[in-house]
Amino acid sequence: MSSPYAHGPAPTASVIKLGGEVMQQSVKGAAGCSVFALFFIGAGLMAVLGATGSPNSGGWGSIAVGLIPLIVAGLFLKRGFKARNAFIAVDEVGVWLSNPAGNKVVPWDTLAGAGVHWSRAGRGKSQVVYSLELCPNAPIDPDHPVLWHLVRDEEPLHPNLPRQRYRIPVGRKNKPALTEAVQRYAQHLWLGEVEREPNHIGHPDYKGHKERTTRP
Numbered sequence: 001m002s003s004p005y006a007h008g009p010a011p012t013a014s015v016i017k018l019g020g021e022v023m024q025q026s027v028k029g030a031a032g033c034s035v036f037a038l039f040f041i042g043a044g045l046m047a048v049l050g051a052t053g054s055p056n057s058g059g060w061g062s063i064a065v066g067l068i069p070l071i072v073a074g075l076f077l078k079r080g081f082k083a084r085n086a087f088i089a090v091d092e093v094g095v096w097l098s099n100p101a102g103n104k105v106v107p108w109d110t111l112a113g114a115g116v117h118w119s120r121a122g123r124g125k126s127q128v129v130y131s132l133e134l135c136p137n138a139p140i141d142p143d144h145p146v147l148w149h150l151v152r153d154e155e156p157l158h159p160n161l162p163r164q165r166y167r168i169p170v171g172r173k174n175k176p177a178l179t180e181a182v183q184r185y186a187q188h189l190w191l192g193e194v195e196r197e198p199n200h201i202g203h204p205d206y207k208g209h210k211e212r213t214t215r216p
Helices: 019-048 059-082 175-185 206-213
Strands: 014-017 087-090 094-099 102-107 111-121 127-136 151-153 164-170 190-195
Touching: 014 175, 019 059, 087 175, 111 175, 127 175, 175 190
Parallel strands: 111 190
Antiparallel strands: 014 087, 087 094, 094 102, 111 127, 127 164, 151 164
């Protein structure tokens, strides 16, 4: 009998598409960078062309500075395009994740708990960010090709939970569907919703991952 993990999520799985959300964030980031780029490039062109009086070769420096946020804007768009088909699927087997790095399932029977964390973020803490927290019941690979950037090592909220866990950022629009799906398939693991400190999403362990995966 073939393993249910080998063929992807079940046809009846709840699928939460993340691609549109990532694209939207990438476009917003690219737009912000483009504003800075246009300002510096425009100011530089005015100086070089002598629009303010006489030509000024120093304007080339402003143009060069303006190219930096323009490059960053391109990276934002590239990231969004690569993740356009990313999704999370939830079924009786577990939580399936698909991103540019590949596909991977986190089975329910490898977890000690699952819940949603949220916190305030942005200027004036006017925004709310959410994450799906998957707490394993055994040690996990912090450098897994698909999941490493979701691993967080923090003080557990409950003594019986591990320090390491998977943290999956979730947008406001996708949060209700994901919450309902996890409760439906893994009510016995559900830990509820917990408010965290501002900007709790944090960052992956880029430095540690690089050191561990580039050792001779």
